[in-house]
Amino acid sequence: xxxxxxxxxxxxxxxxxxxxxxxxxxxxxxxxxxxxxxxxxxxxxxxxxxxxxxxxxxxxxxxxxxxxxxxxxxxxxxxxxxxxxxxxxxxxxxxxxxxxxxxxxxxxxxxxxxxxxxxxxxxxxxxxxxxxxxxxxxxxxxxxxxxxxxxxxxxxxxxxxxxxxxxxxxxxxxxxxxxxxxxxxxxxxxxxxxxxxxxxxxxxxxxxxxxxxxxxxxxxxxxxxxxxxxxxxxxxxxxxxxxxxxxxxxxxxxxxxxxxxxxxxxxxxxxxxxxxxxxxxxxxxxxxxxxxxxxxxxxxxxxxxxxxxxxxxxxxxxxxxxxxxxxxxxxxxxxxxxxxxxxxxxxxxxxxxxxxxxxxxxxxxxxxxxxxxxxxxxxxxxxxxxxxxxxxxxxxxxxxxxxxxxxxxxx
Numbered sequence: 001x002x003x004x005x006x007x008x009x010x011x012x013x014x015x016x017x018x019x020x021x022x023x024x025x026x027x028x029x030x031x032x033x034x035x036x037x038x039x040x041x042x043x044x045x046x047x048x049x050x051x052x053x054x055x056x057x058x059x060x061x062x063x064x065x066x067x068x069x070x071x072x073x074x075x076x077x078x079x080x081x082x083x084x085x086x087x088x089x090x091x092x093x094x095x096x097x098x099x100x101x102x103x104x105x106x107x108x109x110x111x112x113x114x115x116x117x118x119x120x121x122x123x124x125x126x127x128x129x130x131x132x133x134x135x136x137x138x139x140x141x142x143x144x145x146x147x148x149x150x151x152x153x154x155x156x157x158x159x160x161x162x163x164x165x166x167x168x169x170x171x172x173x174x175x176x177x178x179x180x181x182x183x184x185x186x187x188x189x190x191x192x193x194x195x196x197x198x199x200x201x202x203x204x205x206x207x208x209x210x211x212x213x214x215x216x217x218x219x220x221x222x223x224x225x226x227x228x229x230x231x232x233x234x235x236x237x238x239x240x241x242x243x244x245x246x247x248x249x250x251x252x253x254x255x256x257x258x259x260x261x262x263x264x265x266x267x268x269x270x271x272x273x274x275x276x277x278x279x280x281x282x283x284x285x286x287x288x289x290x291x292x293x294x295x296x297x298x299x300x301x302x303x304x305x306x307x308x309x310x311x312x313x314x315x316x317x318x319x320x321x322x323x324x325x326x327x328x329x330x331x332x333x334x335x336x337x338x339x340x341x342x343x344x345x346x347x348x349x350x351x352x353x354x355x356x357x358x359x360x361x362x363x364x365x366x367x368x369x370x371x372x373x374x375x376x377x378x379x380x381x382x383x384x385x386x387x388x389x390x391x392x393x394x395x396x397x398x399x400x401x402x403x404x405x406x407x408x409x410x411x
Contacts, residue, residue: 023272027280031268031377031403034282038378038405039259046255047248054247055240062239068149069235071156073164074223077142079104101142109135109144112167124162131159143223153228160226168220182210263382270382271322271375271401274389279307279402282377283334285327286406290337298337305338305346309370309398315347318368318397321354322380322388327404328353331374355384355391365395377405 079101111117118130125131134147146163150156186207189199259265272278283304287297308317317335321328332351339346350368352360365371371392375385392399 022276023278027278028268028272030280031272031278031282034403034405035268035377038407041407042378043252043255046251050248050251051244052247054250055244057247058243059236059240061243062236068151069153069156070147070149070229071153071160071226072145072147072224072229073160073226074138075144075146075164075167076221076223077105077108077144078219078221079142102140105137105142105144109137112144112146112163117166121159121162121166124166125159131163133163156228157226164220164222164226171220179210183207186210259378263384264378264380266382267375267377267380267385268403270385271373271389271403274386274399275373275401276398277307277309277400279304279372279400282403282405283327283331284407285330285376285404287330287334290333293337297334298341301334301338302342304331304402305335305342308335308347308372308400312347313345315369316350316367317347317370317372318350318352318364318392319372319374320352320360320388320392322373322375322384324354325379326354326374326376327406328374331372331402331404335372355387360391362394365392365397368395368397371395371397371399373399373401375401375403377403379406 112135113133115130118133121133122128122130131148134145136145137143138145146160148156148159148163150159263270281303283300287300288294290297317339319328319332319335321331329351332349336349339349347370350364352364354360373385373388373392375388389399
């Protein structure tokens with residue numbers, strides 16, 4: 001709506017002259033619905049593109065960041081036996097109670113967390129720096145958790161497995177050290193037994209018991225083998241999902257901002273506020289070549305032509321496009337077809353092109369009895385529409401607008 005202030009003379013009261021749009025609200029609503037549908041399709045396509053590109057970038061960035069993967073194993077420890085005490089005839093040295101087990105597990109955790117053990121594992125892995133381990137007790141049980149992180153799941157698993165192997169070797173070495181002290185003594189007992197079968201049998205039974213106890217003491221029960229953290233192994237999926245959401249939102253928001261800044265968002269209001277009427281419905285520019293026109297194209301042509309105010313034989317209708325992509329030639333062809341096939345003969349149709357073309361001169365505008373302004377939805381801008389309307393305002397002819405669109409993404 002345009003408002004003009006008219007000043008009176010000698011302090012006379014001023015009056016407001018209001019120029020209200022002549023286009024019915026129902027017609028504006030019909031065009032706006034087409035524009036909204038086109039915008040939704042464009043935003044949907046932009047969102048799909050943003051999803052795909054964002055997911056790809058998110059996955060690549062997450063992978064390139066080199067996020068570490070953690071592998072964890074659960075190992076059950078056994079309270080150690082004193083082979084020397086067993087050789088002396090005792091079943092155990094101290095009561096195997098919860099307190100002793102807890103103290104033993106705490107001591108082994110301290111050993112596994114120590115710098116020396118970390119360096120030993122690093123040497124096995126051919127690394128220069130000690131590995132970083134996370135060793136803890138599962139509740140108050142004899143189960144110990146061993147965790148290590150690496151750039152890949154395979155490296156993390158290999159580190160934890162090496163820890164288990166080195167620790168198992170350490171346990172075996174402890175038992176071997178005790179056996180190196182006890183077995184020579186048992187050999188001496190057997191030699192001192194002479195030919196006493198009962199004594200030899202007792203010593204042999206003791207030897208078998210000690211060897212069995214040492215074998216059990218050096219055994220390491222693997223409750224859970226080294227297993228990578230599922231969330232870490234699928235971190236790239238999380239990055240892809242996050243990237244997809246951000247990419248879609250960013251591309252849609254950018255498209256909306258550019259649409260507003262370019263003036264495409266204000267096209268319908270700008271045109272409807274400055275013309276005398278609208279030819280309905282909006283025209284899809286996907287029209288077949290004239291040689292292949294059928295009933296549908298003829299119906300479209302007659303529908304548009306019937307709404308032109310100056311359709312008599314003595315009238316001249318000038319068709320002007322807001323931009324080169326508005327579809328001015330398609331509209332001119334449709335109106336020309338309807339005018340030449342109507343009875344009696346219809347108006348003369350002139351394709352004026354767009355602003356700046358040599359065909360659109362002030363003389364052509366002055367000679368026109370009616371003007372049809374062609375504007376394409378989601379393509380033309382407010383500035384282009386104002387320029388076209390300004391170029392056609394020099395003549396006295398009324399101006400009607402026809403809105404076009406194209407479903408595809410072609411320019």
